[in-house]
Amino acid sequence: MRLQTIDGETTELRAAIAALPKRLAALETKLAAEKAAVEQAGKALKDEEALKRRFESDLKDQQQKIVKLRDQMSNVKTNEEYRAFQHEIEFAEAEIKKIEDSELESMERSEQLEQKRKAAENDLKDSIRAVEIEKEDARAESAEQKKKLEELTRRRAKERALVPEDLLRTYDRVSTSSRGTGIAYAQGQRCVGCHMGIRPQMWNQIRAGEVLVCESCGRLLYYDAAREPQPEPVAEKPKRGRKAPAAGVE
Ligand SMILES: [Zn+2]
Incomplete structure (x- = not known):
């Protein structure tokens, strides 16, 4: 990057x-x-x-x-x-x-x-x-x-x-093509470079730290946990159930 x-x-x-x-x-x-x-x-x-x-x-x-x-x-x-x-x-x-x-x-x-x-x-x-x-x-x-x-x-x-030879080759090939960039991060199971989805298995590998090639655009994909949107904390919904019947009504 x-x-x-x-x-x-x-x-x-x-x-x-x-x-x-x-x-x-x-x-x-x-x-x-x-x-x-x-x-x-x-x-x-x-x-x-x-x-x-x-x-x-x-x-x-x-x-x-x-x-x-x-x-x-x-x-x-x-x-x-x-x-x-x-x-x-x-x-x-x-x-x-x-x-x-x-x-x-x-x-x-x-x-x-x-x-x-x-x-x-x-x-x-x-x-x-x-x-x-x-x-x-x-x-x-x-x-x-x-x-x-x-x-x-x-x-x-x-x-x-600092970049391994094979990654560099891919990076050079894609970045000098019409795509303009050779690497993109993966976010929300999508390639941010081309916005296409990533298969679950690849997504898991990427999240585990592997650098893989996007099957749609060919860019190198990497994962950055800091970029992943934090899940919204689920607000406790007030229960709308009927009130418990008052004791002793029967
Ligand atoms: Zn892509």
Whole structure:
């Protein structure tokens, strides 16, 4: 039973050891996602800057066009021509208004993107710090776990040396199967491992101190008198019989 306790602890410890790299990998994944968010915000900002430069150049084009039109307009001969130039100038001015509106919108977007990038950068900074702390903890935990595992391995070897060869073989076979444990105590004429009943003769042998194999699950069965429920003391029931007839009635 001591060996089984050690084996159970070892299994749990190995699972915890295996879980640690997964936990760290999950943190790294989160970090990568946050890095990507910072980069994405940065790229969107650059795109917005490029857009603004294009607006500026479009604006210049329209302004130059107006200067040229006004220049040409000074030489026109007819009212009709004059109106045509005026119309073109108005059109260019409307274009300028449109471009300026777009520029304003772009500036607003840039402002929001700048905030978004700053927030993403702060998240990333926090995460980097958290991951560093977590890694430091993990290293300490890992060292602790390694020490504990060594200790368990040492205790395990000691306990195994005390168990007879044939019992150990059965224990190893059953405990490494899907049953998970190799030994169970017998209680109330049942195997506590599989809850199946035990034949009376076996039950007697087990109670006499023999270690037998459960016919249902194959676990080693042993008896521990301390685990056997104590029989409830039978309470004296008050007799309900008729009262003795009073003497001298007849
Ligand atoms: Zn059983």
